[in-house]
Amino acid sequence: MSIKYTKDHEWVSAEGGAATVGITVHAQDALGDVVFVDLPEVGKSFAQGDVAGVVESVKAAADVFMPVSGEITEVNEALRADPSLANTDPMAGGWFFKVKLSDPAQLDALLDSASYDKFAAES
């Protein structure tokens, strides 16, 4: 299992043909207290870069982009019920959705941990 990152401040943890997606520590810090998430419908397919959901703090709303193409297989109902999980546990319990990958090769073009940290520090 490997964790990759996007320049939209999302993480993708892929294993086999499936991946889990969430927002990064940097993202939740920039947003502040998350109060609402709009999660995609299970069974819906998105292309890479599509808007798949929304995450909102008291002060800002941000789109959640599809980091890789695929079909939504599961969404985090615990996060819907308690959006603050995105702040308190962004890399694990605060995951957003799971995807069945339609083009696993897209993962190769995403950032690794070191590259993302450098990008986040500069953004």
Next chain:
Amino acid sequence: MAASSASSDTPLLKTPLYDLHVELGARMVPFAGYSMPVQYPAGLMAEHRHARDAAGLFDISHMGQLRLVGPDAAAAFETLVPVDVIDLPAGKQRYGLLLNDEGGILDDLMFFNEGHGSIFVIVNGACKAADIAHIQQKIGARCEVQPLPEHALLALQGPQAAATLARLSPGIERFVFMTGGAVQIGGIPAFVTRSGYTGEDGFEISVAGKDAEALARLLLAQPEVKPVGLGARNSLRLEAGLCLYGNDIDTTTTPVEASLNWAIQKVRRTGGAREGGFPGAARVLAQLDAAIAGAAGHTDHHTLKRKRVGLVALERIPVRDGTVLQSFEGHDIGFVTSGLLGPTADRPIAMGYVATAFSEPGTRVQAIVRGKPVPMEVSTLPFVPTRYYRG
């Protein structure tokens, strides 16, 4: 995830508390031309709750402070606002609205009668240069317009604000809501009013810029006090039903459309002793007469087409400014001007403009959020009961 960020090539101004904000770990953002703290490490929610539960310290030094001086100052200022300035007793503060010739709102402000022909005025930071130029041009020949750019402005807000300040300035608790005066706080000369922008009891404190940091440190050293950023200032004021200039009111809205009728005292209304006599009076008073007739059951949707209302979402989905409001038949009937999930209200709250026919509390409308309808109900304001100290 993509967070938007504003950028500007104009160098940002700093308030006298800039270094303190940075020392406290604030996240600084551009606001009204200044680098201002949007939140401290505690975060918006915790800061909001602290101001509701204890006492929050705000730096609002970006706001404009000025003085109008001379025997004719009150009468002159009254020609710019639909407000009773002349009869405001010394030692009291009042809310006012600078209007343009169409009755549109140039700015909202607070003014205080210092006595001896001196009026102390606080205006919005983003408007202050234009306001001062406007006031100077319109009434500069009748009174002296004195900008006070060297003055900082702090606010201490919350149920423990008065007890905290009384410890440092014995007797300050004598002031009631919308009154104030010159005091010393821990030996620092300051001018306070018992007012604010949170719906809580509290004070706004004008102080010389050179004393601002010492005063802020003294207040922060009190056990009840924590710093609060502009993020929580916004959520606090929205819960209190207070307008944000630039969002909820601007030059395209009149005081009556903005449901600020209470700010137009009887003496300036139709039939009043000093009826009209302010910019846009014909339009504003016609709208006010229509609003009063409407309240009596004689609705005139032509003269007063829309009104600012409070709105509560019936699903737990924040509805933000710019969101279109529709009837359930799908017709556009208005839009949201401020909206967020109220930390104390614990539900999505908003303010916006709706067609007059949809302005009664309890009326259901739908907000179109990302293409999907979210049901909302027109609500009375404020969303959280205000706790002003009226003595």
